[in-house]
Amino acid sequence: MTLPPFLADLIWTYQNVIVALGVNGLLALAMYVVLAAGQLSLGQAAFMGLGAYSSALLSLRLQLPFTAVLPLSVVAPVGFALLVGGPTLRLSGVYLAIATIGLGEVLRAVYLNVDVLGGALGLSGIPEAAPIWLIYLILAVALLLLWRVGRSHIGRAMEAMRVDAAAAAAMGVDVRRYRLGVLLASAALAGLAGALSAHATDFIGPNDYGFEPAVTILSFALLGGIGSPFGPVLGAWVLTLLPELLRGFADVRLVLNGVVIVLAVLFLPRGLLAWRMRRIAA
Amino acid sequence: MLPQQLANGLLLGATYALFALGFTLMFGVLRVINLTYGFYFTLGAFLALWLTRAGVGLVLALPAAAVGSGLVAVGIDALLLTRLRRARADELSYLMVTLGAVLALYAGMAALLGPDIRRLPPGTIDEAAILLGPIRVTAAQLLILGACAVLVAALAALLRATRLGLGIRALAENPDAAALMGMATGRMAALVSFLSGALAGAAGVLIGLNFNAIHPYMGESMMLRGFVVVIAGGLGSVAGAIIAGLLLGIIEVLTAGYLSSGLKEAVAFAILVLVLWTRPQGLFGRSAAVRA
Amino acid sequence: MSLLALRRLSRHYAGIAAVDRVDLDVPGGGVHALIGPNGAGKTTLFNLISGLVAPSAGTIVLDGTDVTRRGPEVRARLGIARTFQNIRIFGAMTALENVLTGLHPRFASGLGAVLVGLRRVRREERQALDRAGEALALVGLQRLAGAPAATLSYGDARRLEIARAIAGAPRLLLLDEPAAGMNPAETMALAALVRLIAQAGTTVLLVEHDMRFVMGLADSVTVLNFGRCIFHGAAEAARRDPAVIEAYLGRRG
Numbered sequence: 161m162t163l164p165p166f167l168a169d170l171i172w173t174y175q176n177v178i179v180a181l182g183v184n185g186l187l188a189l190a191m192y193v194v195l196a197a198g199q200l201s202l203g204q205a206a207f208m209g210l211g212a213y214s215s216a217l218l219s220l221r222l223q224l225p226f227t228a229v230l231p232l233s234v235v236a237p238v239g240f241a242l243l244v245g246g247p248t249l250r251l252s253g254v255y256l257a258i259a260t261i262g263l264g265e266v267l268r269a270v271y272l273n274v275d276v277l278g279g280a281l282g283l284s285g286i287p288e289a290a291p292i293w294l295i296y297l298i299l300a301v302a303l304l305l306l307w308r309v310g311r312s313h314i315g316r317a318m319e320a321m322r323v324d325a326a327a328a329a330a331m332g333v334d335v336r337r338y339r340l341g342v343l344l345a346s347a348a349l350a351g352l353a354g355a356l357s358a359h360a361t362d363f364i365g366p367n368d369y370g371f372e373p374a375v376t377i378l379s380f381a382l383l384g385g386i387g388s389p390f391g392p393v394l395g396a397w398v399l400t401l402l403p404e405l406l407r408g409f410a411d412v413r414l415v416l417n418g419v420v421i422v423l424a425v426l427f428l429p430r431g432l433l434a435w436r437m438r439r440i441a442a
Numbered sequence: 443m444l445p446q447q448l449a450n451g452l453l454l455g456a457t458y459a460l461f462a463l464g465f466t467l468m469f470g471v472l473r474v475i476n477l478t479y480g481f482y483f484t485l486g487a488f489l490a491l492w493l494t495r496a497g498v499g500l501v502l503a504l505p506a507a508a509v510g511s512g513l514v515a516v517g518i519d520a521l522l523l524t525r526l527r528r529a530r531a532d533e534l535s536y537l538m539v540t541l542g543a544v545l546a547l548y549a550g551m552a553a554l555l556g557p558d559i560r561r562l563p564p565g566t567i568d569e570a571a572i573l574l575g576p577i578r579v580t581a582a583q584l585l586i587l588g589a590c591a592v593l594v595a596a597l598a599a600l601l602r603a604t605r606l607g608l609g610i611r612a613l614a615e616n617p618d619a620a621a622l623m624g625m626a627t628g629r630m631a632a633l634v635s636f637l638s639g640a641l642a643g644a645a646g647v648l649i650g651l652n653f654n655a656i657h658p659y660m661g662e663s664m665m666l667r668g669f670v671v672v673i674a675g676g677l678g679s680v681a682g683a684i685i686a687g688l689l690l691g692i693i694e695v696l697t698a699g700y701l702s703s704g705l706k707e708a709v710a711f712a713i714l715v716l717v718l719w720t721r722p723q724g725l726f727g728r729s730a731a732v733r734a
Numbered sequence: 735m736s737l738l739a740l741r742r743l744s745r746h747y748a749g750i751a752a753v754d755r756v757d758l759d760v761p762g763g764g765v766h767a768l769i770g771p772n773g774a775g776k777t778t779l780f781n782l783i784s785g786l787v788a789p790s791a792g793t794i795v796l797d798g799t800d801v802t803r804r805g806p807e808v809r810a811r812l813g814i815a816r817t818f819q820n821i822r823i824f825g826a827m828t829a830l831e832n833v834l835t836g837l838h839p840r841f842a843s844g845l846g847a848v849l850v851g852l853r854r855v856r857r858e859e860r861q862a863l864d865r866a867g868e869a870l871a872l873v874g875l876q877r878l879a880g881a882p883a884a885t886l887s888y889g890d891a892r893r894l895e896i897a898r899a900i901a902g903a904p905r906l907l908l909l910d911e912p913a914a915g916m917n918p919a920e921t922m923a924l925a926a927l928v929r930l931i932a933q934a935g936t937t938v939l940l941v942e943h944d945m946r947f948v949m950g951l952a953d954s955v956t957v958l959n960f961g962r963c964i965f966h967g968a969a970e971a972a973r974r975d976p977a978v979i980e981a982y983l984g985r986r987g
Contacts, residue, residue: 200534247719254475254533258669259718262711265666269708305849312848312855313834313841313862320824320835326786327822331898332810332839341845371666375477375541382538387826414549421542425535426525439831441848442859 171292176361177404182295183357184400188380188392189302190349195386196310197342198322200257201248202374204350206264207237209369211351212358213271216283219359221276226289226359233355234348241347242340249339252325264374271366282365283358290359298352299393306389311441318342319439383424385431394433447699448692449577455691456590457648461664462671462683463597464641470678471610471634474536478518479642479668480661481547482511486643487650487660488555495563500651504589508644515639516632518543527631551658559657562650586648593644594684597637601680610634666707670714735798737762737937738783738906743792744961745778752778754961755792760906762797765928765938767948767969770958771981776941777819779958780908783939784816785809797905811839813905817895817912819941825884829875829894832883833866836898840865869901870894873927889920893927900931907931909940913947925951949973957981 163171171178187204194201215233218224224232244263251259271277278284309315320328321335329335358364376399384395402420406413424432465479489507494500522539571578601607609630642661649664650656671690675682693713694706701709736759745753753775760766768776781787783794785806793802801809815836823832840862843855870876873893878886886894892912899907909928913921921944928951932938942948948955948969955972957965959981965972972978 200537244715251718254537255673255718257475257537258673259715261666261669262714262718265711266708266715269705269711273702273704273708308851309845309848313838313859314845314848316827316831316835317838319827320838323824323826324822326806327818327824328835329806330784330786330810330816331836332807332902333835334805334807336805371662379538379541382534412550412553415546415553418542418544418546418549422522422539422546423542425538425542426522429529429531429535436826439827440834440859440863442856442863 175292177400178292179295179357179360180400181397182292182299183353183360184377184380184396185299185393186295186302186349186353186356187377188384188396189299189306189389190346190353191377191381192386192389192392193306193342193346193349195381196315196322197318197338198325199339199342200253201260201343201346202257202378203241203244203260203263203343204346204377205369205371205374206260206267207241207347207350208354208357208373209264209267209271209364209366210237210240210347211354212364212369213277213283213354214351215355216286216358216364217276219287219289220283220285226287229289229359230352230355234351237347237351237354238344241343245340245343249336249343261371261374264370268366268370271369277366280366282363282368284363286358286362286364288360288362290356292360295356295360298356302349303389303393307437308441310389310437311439313441316439379421383421383432385428385433385435387430387434387436389437391431391433391435395431398432443699445576446578447695449579451692451695452688453579453583453586453691454652454695455688456587457645457652457687458667458671458691459684459687460590460593460641460648461645462668462675462687463594463680464638464645465668466672466675466678466680466683467597467610467634467641468638469672472631474523474533475540476519476523477537477540477665478515478522478544478547479638480665481544481551482515482639482642482661483646483649483664484548484551484658484661485514486511486646487656488551488646488658489643490647490650491560491562491656500585504644504647507647508640511643511646512636512638512640515635515642519632519635523631524628527628548658548662555658557658559655561654561656582651586652589644589648593641597641598680600637606633663707667710670710674714674717736760737797738939739793739795740779740783741793741795743779743782743794744790745775745782745787746790751961753782753789753958756958756961756963758956758963758966760937760939761954762905762937763932763935764953765932765940765951767952767955768939768941768958769943769945769948769955769972770964773960774958774981775961776958777910778961780816780910780941783809783906784814784908807839810902814908815899815902815904815906816908817892817899817910819910819914821888821891821895823883823886823891823895823898825882827883828880829870829883829886829897830863830866830879832894833869833898833901834862836869836901837862837865840902866897866901869897872900872930873897874923888915892916893924896927896931900936903934904936907936907938909938909942911941911943913942913944921947 187208190204211233214236215229218229218232248256248259272280317328317333317338320331321333321338325335380396380399381392383399385391402417403413406416461483468476468479486507489510490503493503493506522543526535526539571580601610667690671683671686675686690710693709697706697709738760740756740758742755742757743753744751744755770776778787782789785804789802793800796812824835841858843858847855870879873896875890875893875897878890883894913924916924925947928938952969954967955969956963957972957978964977964981965975
């Protein structure tokens with residue numbers, strides 16, 4: 161691809177931010193999928209870590225090409241989601257949130273203590289094989305698909321169970337199956353995001369996928385609002401750009417970040433993008 | 443070796459229990475995850491640090507730090523959560539607001555004070571060790587154990603024997619009914635915030651003493667342990683929080699001693715996840731607490 | 735054979751029987767009422783029939799199929815629809831979207847078809863839209879189709895819930911206190927609507943406190959008291975049954 165020089169310069173200068181915007185957008189969608197069905201599952205960072213570590217190992221150890229690595233990167237997170245899904249789905253609300261945070265912490269300890277995963281140093285020298293256009297292509301496709309699902313009877317069923325799971329079940333919605341379904345979709349999206357970010361930044365470490373990233377991903381979705389899949393992506397972009405814009409205030413930028421979240425929830429309970437998509441697909 | 447480790451574990455567990463007690467109170471009565479809770483732990487440790495540096499003895503610094511943390515907890519609760527309570531917001535909103543607040547609070551503290559680790563002034567407490575058979579305990583450790591025992595007993599007495607305790611328990615059972623029966627749930631909520639903030643602050647002082655390392659983010663890793671203890675013990679269960687806290691302390695010390703210190707948190711969380719899968723109401727909780 | 739057959743159906747809460755060994759046969763067709771004093775177990779019985787609560791003992795048979803161990807979504811697919819005593823519509827959705835949700839079991843296309851955007855999906859959606867429009871028209875809400883459900887008045891919300899329940903043409907419709915909070919004119923309109931639904935082939939089982947409404951509408955009446963069935967038969971006979979009179983009058987207050 162050839163770009164005009166000024167654009168190429170811009171991308172080169174802000175490469176990290178541009179990658180982060182794309183990856184965080186995908187993570188926000190991974191969060192959106194579960195929240196849209198009323199599941200406060202906070203395992204997205206853990207799924208992302210599984211995608212990142214498994215794909216990095218495939219690249220580093222087996223020297224597989226990225227075209228093979230990327231699709232394979234969903235295997236570990238989706239497998240893990242299947243494994244934990246059954247017992248976890250019986251939980252709801254804050255219990256589910258805490259259980260999924262717990263799973264993330266267990267995985268973090270595994271990364272820290274297993275030699276082949278690099279321990280505290282993480283894995284470095286991962287080939288920078290994920291081009292920026294690919295990240296944004298995947299984000300765009302994910303948005304399109306979530307848009308289609310959201311408009312359909314499946315999207316209606318998801319919103320119904322978010323509002324009132326028992327009433328949705330009485331309408332014929334198989335709540336358990338939907339819960340597992342959104343968990344798997346979320347795992348796949350987060351796994352892809354993990355593989356893309358690992359192959360765009362060349363280094364991954366165990367602390368990239370712990371408690372703090374988990375709640376940050378949640379704040380993407382809630383800040384943006386979950387009336388449509390666009391809200392979470394907007395939220396992710398705002399929260400990714402905010403620290404960059406606040407770079408001049410190095411010391412207090414994390415403070416301001418927190419304050420923005422507080423104010424947003426208190427004064428914009430439906431998110432920055434309060435608009436709700438129409439759930440009719442004809 | 444083993445008796446010594448059990449003793450160390452028990453001691454660590456006592457502070458976990460203390461910390462978790464405040465959390466379970468807040469969680470059980472107010473029905474929300476308040477993520478700012480870990481900050482009061484940090485705050486308590488820092489207040490004690492400043493007071494001892496100013497020459498105040500530990501016997502006075504500990505309660506003062508606890509009260510100070512409790513007051514800050516009431517202030518933050520009033521500032522952030524009253525609005526949500528009035529709007530009957532869902533638990534997600536509480537989680538988010540307190541998440542944003544705690545990120546800002548930790549970052550603010552680190553920005554103001556710097557992130558490095560501080561130590562209590564030398565001589566704050568007698569370093570001498572006492573030998574109890576094969577077990578070696580320091581005066582600091584005895585103080586921690588004693589303080590935990592006193593605080594837990596005081597809280598239990600408060601909940602069991604006073605009108606206030608009755609109100610708190612009524613609020614935990616059913617907030618709406620308690621409000622209807624004329625209990626000022628707003629004031630009660632403030633009181634619960636104060637009590638939990640004070641417990642967290644006290645636990646912060648004691649952990650600061652135990653490891654003699656105080657830094658702004660110390661509340662964060664403690665918060666994760668708080669989750670483990672409160673969930674494993676059963677939400678809102680005082681006895682459960684104490685037992686689970688003690689067990690967690692022992693498990694962590696034993697894991698660090700016999701396996702690897704890097705694994706102690708993983709073991710704790712693996713236990714949490716197993717408990718949630720097999721007994722979602724917690725080891726000692728009543729099943730009514732679970733909303734499936 | 736009856737459409738719905740309950741055999742020794744029980745549900746205990748902490749040792750107390752909310753529903754106690756109830757036998758009940760609802761024949762296909764017509765309107766049947768379930769009455770009884772407050773706390774008699776009527777709503778629990780509805781929850782047991784629709785599958786939101788699992789029985790402690792006993793069986794539930796729908797048209798020859800034992801559904802006792804089946805989840806609520808399976809029963810909805812088999813033709814049990816319901817409304818709730820405390821209206822449970824999906825507030826942020828429009829009225830039309832609410833009714834479409836009630837048609838969920840009618841959709842055959844799965845996730846793959848939706849993701850690819852098959853033409854079949856759109857055809858199904860159009861059919862569903864037609865049916866939903868008819869259901870809304872039947873309850874008289876077609877002009878509010880695009881209004882968010884949370885903005886509807888109380889009576890409109892009740893009727894929307896009925897539209898959502900009947901859109902899929904269920905075999906058995908459970909109405910939990912449909913006339914609660916309605917004025918006399920609205921109650922009369924509701925009675926006409928229920929008759930219309932029954933004439934269209936849906937068997938109606940309703941819980942209601944408004945006796946005039948029940949007596950004017952129901953072909954048969956079942957009376958529950960303290961979780962037990964104390965009367966079953968024609969509505970007129972219920973008025974004269976001593977056990978029923980005692981349940982209503984003897985222990986009031």
